[in-house]
Amino acid sequence: xxxxxxxxxxxxxxxxxxxxxxxxxxxxxxxxxxxxxxxxxxxxxxxxxxxxxxxxxxxxxxxxxxxxxxxxxxxxxxxxxxxxxxxxxxxxxxxxxxxxxxxxxxxxxxxxxxxxxxxxxxxxxxxxxxxxxxxxxxxxxxxxxxxxxxxxxxxxxxxxxxxxxxxxxxxxxxxxxxxxxxxxxxxxxxxxxxxxxxxxxxxxxxxxxxxxxxxxxxxxxxxxxxxxxxxxxxxxxxxxxxxxxxxxxxxxxxxxxxxxxxxxxxxxxxxxxxxxxxxxxxxxxxxxxxxxxxxxxxxxxxxxxxxxxxxxxxxxxxxxxxxxxxxxxxxxxxxxxxxxxxxxxxxxxxxxxxxxxxxxxxxxxxxxxxxxxxxxxxxxxxxxxxxxxxxxxxxxxxxxxxxx
Amino acid sequence: xxxxxxxxxxxxxxxxxxxxxxxxxxxxxxxxxxxxxxxxxxxxxxxxxxxxxxxxxxxxxxxxxxxxxxxxxxxxxxxxxxxxxxxxxxxxxxxxxxxxxxxxxxxxxxxxxxxxxxxxxxxxxxxxxxxxxxxxxxxxxxxxxxxxxxxxxxxxxxxxxxxxxxxxxxxxxxxxxxxxxxxxxxxxxxxxxxxxxxxxxxxxxxxxxxxxxxxxxxxxxxxxxxxxxxxxxxxxxxxxxxxxxxxxxxxxxxxxxxxxxxxxxxxxxxxxxxxxxxxxxxxxxxxxxxxxxx
Numbered sequence: 001x002x003x004x005x006x007x008x009x010x011x012x013x014x015x016x017x018x019x020x021x022x023x024x025x026x027x028x029x030x031x032x033x034x035x036x037x038x039x040x041x042x043x044x045x046x047x048x049x050x051x052x053x054x055x056x057x058x059x060x061x062x063x064x065x066x067x068x069x070x071x072x073x074x075x076x077x078x079x080x081x082x083x084x085x086x087x088x089x090x091x092x093x094x095x096x097x098x099x100x101x102x103x104x105x106x107x108x109x110x111x112x113x114x115x116x117x118x119x120x121x122x123x124x125x126x127x128x129x130x131x132x133x134x135x136x137x138x139x140x141x142x143x144x145x146x147x148x149x150x151x152x153x154x155x156x157x158x159x160x161x162x163x164x165x166x167x168x169x170x171x172x173x174x175x176x177x178x179x180x181x182x183x184x185x186x187x188x189x190x191x192x193x194x195x196x197x198x199x200x201x202x203x204x205x206x207x208x209x210x211x212x213x214x215x216x217x218x219x220x221x222x223x224x225x226x227x228x229x230x231x232x233x234x235x236x237x238x239x240x241x242x243x244x245x246x247x248x249x250x251x252x253x254x255x256x257x258x259x260x261x262x263x264x265x266x267x268x269x270x271x272x273x274x275x276x277x278x279x280x281x282x283x284x285x286x287x288x289x290x291x292x293x294x295x296x297x298x299x300x301x302x303x304x305x306x307x308x309x310x311x312x313x314x315x316x317x318x319x320x321x322x323x324x325x326x327x328x329x330x331x332x333x334x335x336x337x338x339x340x341x342x343x344x345x346x347x348x349x350x351x352x353x354x355x356x357x358x359x360x361x362x363x364x365x366x367x368x369x370x371x372x373x374x375x376x377x378x379x380x381x382x383x384x385x386x387x388x389x390x391x392x393x394x395x396x397x398x399x400x401x402x403x404x
Numbered sequence: 405x406x407x408x409x410x411x412x413x414x415x416x417x418x419x420x421x422x423x424x425x426x427x428x429x430x431x432x433x434x435x436x437x438x439x440x441x442x443x444x445x446x447x448x449x450x451x452x453x454x455x456x457x458x459x460x461x462x463x464x465x466x467x468x469x470x471x472x473x474x475x476x477x478x479x480x481x482x483x484x485x486x487x488x489x490x491x492x493x494x495x496x497x498x499x500x501x502x503x504x505x506x507x508x509x510x511x512x513x514x515x516x517x518x519x520x521x522x523x524x525x526x527x528x529x530x531x532x533x534x535x536x537x538x539x540x541x542x543x544x545x546x547x548x549x550x551x552x553x554x555x556x557x558x559x560x561x562x563x564x565x566x567x568x569x570x571x572x573x574x575x576x577x578x579x580x581x582x583x584x585x586x587x588x589x590x591x592x593x594x595x596x597x598x599x600x601x602x603x604x605x606x607x608x609x610x611x612x613x614x615x616x617x618x619x620x621x622x623x624x625x626x627x628x629x630x631x632x633x634x635x636x637x638x639x640x641x642x643x644x645x646x647x648x649x650x651x652x653x654x655x656x657x658x659x660x661x662x663x664x665x666x667x668x669x670x671x672x673x674x675x676x677x678x679x680x681x682x683x684x685x686x687x688x689x690x691x692x693x694x695x696x697x698x
Contacts, residue, residue, distance in 0.1 A: 193414035340424040346409040351421040371427035
């Protein structure tokens with residue numbers, strides 16, 4: 001998790017204590033393992049080092065993982081004070097929970113990894129998009145509200161009155177069984193409408209809506225923002241579509257992000273005591289999973305300058321735009337043409353006027369798919385391109401499959 | 405059959421079979437489906453083969469084989485034929501192959517024109533629609549009606565004259581175009597087949613056998629002229645067939661069995677042909693696209 005906010009408002013302290021209470025890891029252990037971001041951090045300080053005694057005396061290279069890897073709660077404080085070169089060392093760790101030192105793969109103890117980042121000042125570096133993409137979730141911590149500040153003051157100063165150890169005790173009934181929780185989250189299902197899981201459908205639509213880029217290529221397969229490496233939404237000349245959701249972001253969602261969305265939506269539904277994840281669960285968590293990854297285009301910023309600061313509002317607005325398109329699709333003829341073509345490919349059957357099932361010939365399937373794509377070509381929306389591409393892809397797979 | 409193919413979006417299955425059935429039918433005409441230049445079309449209020457009022461966009465001149473049309477012809481597997489300066493074919497057997505020439509549509513017979521028209525979601529004019537088209541042009545020439553192009557702009561007098569000249573002026577070269585109407589002559593009836601389309605449900609059949617008609621109308625032989633001769637456009641009936649020999653505007657060639665309609669003009673005459681072999685080819689043959697708009 002990436003945690004951003006102004007300095008001195010309790011980001012790191014909050015994480016240390018939350019880490020302790022959620023995992024049961026002693027606070028001392030968390031503090032000892034914590035990495036303080038600075039430009040001089042080395043691989044040895046971040047990941048592991050050689051046993052110097054053995055190396056000098058016996059010439060043997062024994063790798064000793066540092067405490068950071070061995071702690072279930074990993075905190076990198078002020079991570080944006082670490083230069084990009086050094087951050088790349090822990091990139092794999094954030095992504096896979098594994099690190100490499102001296103050619104040896106080291107497995108980190110499972111548990112959350114937090115990185116705090118103050119807002120930019122003269123001593124900070126820009127966190128790169130690939131690095132940010134590895135953080136599934138991010139939150140902005142604001143300074144406490146005045147009424148909360150009073151509570152903090154009235155709580156007493158545990159550093160002065162020595163009651164910290166007592167406060168750190170975790171009541172037995174609040175101890176968490178992570179294995180059990182994971183099992184329960186895994187069981188969380190989603191509503192399926194007409195054989196299509198609705199949450200997955202929306203996530204796929206969101207992914208598709210943001211990835212399209214007219215500037216990237218004239219070939220639909222390559223017309224994605226990931227391929228717009230020289231000319232992006234901001235410096236390309238205006239394309240055919242000027243007010244679609246993809247116009248509002250510079251980058252697309254990674255597969256890693258899409259997988260995280262599904263995981264976190266389930267977790268959120270579980271947290272609320274549900275046995276099924278719904279679109280509302282998804283929409284609640286999306287801003288916190290995307291704001292640090294999706295960059296607004298100049299069109300989005302022209303629409304509301306506040307998005308430059310408030311990326312959560314930007315993502316909320318973007319998701320709303322996608323949702324508008326999504327509901328338009330649900331009632332559209334485009335969806336019917338697409339589905340009719342897809343049904344033919346899927347079943348190879350059609351019901352005739354008397355309601356009798358009839359097998360379609362290969363020529364008929366081809367003609368039906370061709371006609372579906374032709375109808376979709378009349379729909380002046382990027383989603384129609386996605387539908388047409390999907391039909392074409394499934395038709396080609398079918399044709400290639402039948403040749404084998 | 406793959407069961408793994410899944411829709412990206414949930415969709416209610418009700419009515420999908422009807423949509424699939426519709427998609428299997430020939431393409432419906434819609435100007436939105438085409439990449440046409442509306443300035444090259446005229447608005448024509450006319451009737452469908454059941455005599456119900458409709459409005460068409462009708463091409464000002466027979467289709468030109470430009471870059472776009474060449475692309476379409478290639479995509480339809482029509483083959484380019486090499487011809488010399490005199491129009492002689494240097495390769496290819498034009499009686500059995502789908503072929504086309506660089507500048508004119510020429511070597512597509514009545515059957516072969518249809519896939520091209522369908523690609524543009526267009527059709528040929530029926531005899532009656534052709535009669536209305538000529539009437540509209542003549543009335544516009546005389547100032548009795550305004551002629552609008554596909555964008556709704558009024559067509560000026562010079563252009564009206566040019567369109568009419570290309571169509572009916574008695575001058576060479578010989579120009580010709582096919583119309584949609586096909587005839588069946590049976591006993592004392594003439595049966596008009598109109599609204600032709602390519603039935604794509606059985607691609608193994610030759611094109612000629614896949615062309616079907618949406619409309620069929622029987623009329624008594626007695627009600628029309630069953631002989632050739634000069635007539636006038638005003639003596640064409642509701643189906644565009646001549647009813648008497650009088651005037652000298654157009655030479656009428658009466659319907660014959662399994663023949664199709666066409667219209668020609670050269671330095672001798674303009675003739676309305678109802679007895680043309682649909683397999684007939686000629687370099688000067690063309691077709692005019694008509695698009696149903698309402």
